[in-house]
Amino acid sequence: xxxxxxxxxxxxxxxxxxxxxxxxxxxxxxxxxxxxxxxxxxxxxxxxxxxxxxxxxxxxxxxxxxxxxxxxxxxxxxxxxxxxxxxxxxxxxxxxxxxxxxxxxxxxxxxxxxxxxxxxxxxxxxxxxxxxxxxxxxxxxxxxxxxxxxxxxxxxxxxxxxxxxxxxxxxxxxxxxxxxxxxxxxxxxxxxxxxxxxxxxxxxxxxxxxxxxxxxxxxxxxxxxxxxxxxxxxxxxxxxxxxxxxxxxxxxxxxxxxxxxxxxxxxxxxxxxxxxxxxxxxxxxxxxxxxxxxxxxxxxxxxxxxxxxxxxxxxxxxxxxxxxxxxxxxxxxxxxxxxxxxxxxxxxxxxxxxxxxxxxxxxxxxxxxxxxxxxxxxxxxxxxxxxxxxxxxxxxxxxxxxxxxxxxxxxxxxxxxxxxxxxxxxxxxxxxxxxxxxxxxxxxxxx
Numbered sequence: 001x002x003x004x005x006x007x008x009x010x011x012x013x014x015x016x017x018x019x020x021x022x023x024x025x026x027x028x029x030x031x032x033x034x035x036x037x038x039x040x041x042x043x044x045x046x047x048x049x050x051x052x053x054x055x056x057x058x059x060x061x062x063x064x065x066x067x068x069x070x071x072x073x074x075x076x077x078x079x080x081x082x083x084x085x086x087x088x089x090x091x092x093x094x095x096x097x098x099x100x101x102x103x104x105x106x107x108x109x110x111x112x113x114x115x116x117x118x119x120x121x122x123x124x125x126x127x128x129x130x131x132x133x134x135x136x137x138x139x140x141x142x143x144x145x146x147x148x149x150x151x152x153x154x155x156x157x158x159x160x161x162x163x164x165x166x167x168x169x170x171x172x173x174x175x176x177x178x179x180x181x182x183x184x185x186x187x188x189x190x191x192x193x194x195x196x197x198x199x200x201x202x203x204x205x206x207x208x209x210x211x212x213x214x215x216x217x218x219x220x221x222x223x224x225x226x227x228x229x230x231x232x233x234x235x236x237x238x239x240x241x242x243x244x245x246x247x248x249x250x251x252x253x254x255x256x257x258x259x260x261x262x263x264x265x266x267x268x269x270x271x272x273x274x275x276x277x278x279x280x281x282x283x284x285x286x287x288x289x290x291x292x293x294x295x296x297x298x299x300x301x302x303x304x305x306x307x308x309x310x311x312x313x314x315x316x317x318x319x320x321x322x323x324x325x326x327x328x329x330x331x332x333x334x335x336x337x338x339x340x341x342x343x344x345x346x347x348x349x350x351x352x353x354x355x356x357x358x359x360x361x362x363x364x365x366x367x368x369x370x371x372x373x374x375x376x377x378x379x380x381x382x383x384x385x386x387x388x389x390x391x392x393x394x395x396x397x398x399x400x401x402x403x404x405x406x407x408x409x410x411x412x413x414x415x416x417x418x419x420x421x422x423x424x425x426x427x428x429x430x431x432x433x434x435x436x437x438x439x440x441x442x443x444x445x446x447x
Contacts, residue, residue, distance in 0.1 A: 020087040036070040056090040130182040137189040154190035180221040187217040204250025211242030230317040234324030257339040258444040260332040265440035271325035326373030337384040342442035351377035356429040
């Protein structure tokens, strides 16, 4: 036994200097007791019993950075008199140690789960309201009996939704755009059902009126959206699709499946061009290097938003456009499938292009929108083929299986094989994109 340890046993208490938060304190600690019995009283004396110390525990560290063991005494660890020790909280990244099961469960839930906030209640209320009003709109569309009840109810719902969006705007709450878009849908229902009561009103005129009502309502309510006004691109695309289909039916007297094929192809092209259109909408100020004076805005002048704000606004435009295009194509799938293989191939090409186009996208929301939209179109395609075109079940099933295998291989195989598959996917994407317009022409019986 060393002389220092023998002196420790003889004295029974060790005079030490303990540092806590760089503040020294001279104390005398029992030499023969385990540190686990000393640390609580020492931490209380030094006012070190904070939340982190209570959860993670405290420990003593020597001047060399060596932590002392709680189960052993100062004498067993050969701590000499006059040593300088540091009292610190244990590693907060390590697993917590609790003496109560309820406390352990509560801590785990607090750290892993996101607490419900009052803003979440508002969001849930907005989503529920929009869903209920959309269901009511579908029921009003299915009402076959003439009368003023359907247009009056839809018009009243439109007014209520606009007032709710205005209230959210005044309260500085989010998701007012959902109420505005639902109001546009209810206005379209009101216009469609109002013209349905008119004798001899053709379907094309009703569709055109519905599209015009949707676009007018959304544009009028655009000031209520604030910084989210770029999201109106989606409803406007849907309104243009309705109006163009109605005009083609009522004025040009074209078959419905021809118009839907052109609308689907146009939606696919717009979805692919949306990022470039959004990029073109971001103005860039180019400063010449030979400028000697810095232009400063005058007092009271409006300062243009930052580049980040413009990029996020353009991102909303892209996301809204892609979702709207997916919904438009999804609504056209049953009509495309029921009129030949060209329409079926067109819907399949658009779905595959939507899936493959997500490989070059960074935003998680854009990837989810592309994947969900493509898979929804494929699911609608398979379902429509199974019910209407039994002769095309085998080729469509094979195409879906190949698409599933490609997606699985791209995500499961290691990085060594991914470059080769990426080249194959690039070639497949180019081929699919080049076939969209010819397939639309075939579906329209132009070629």
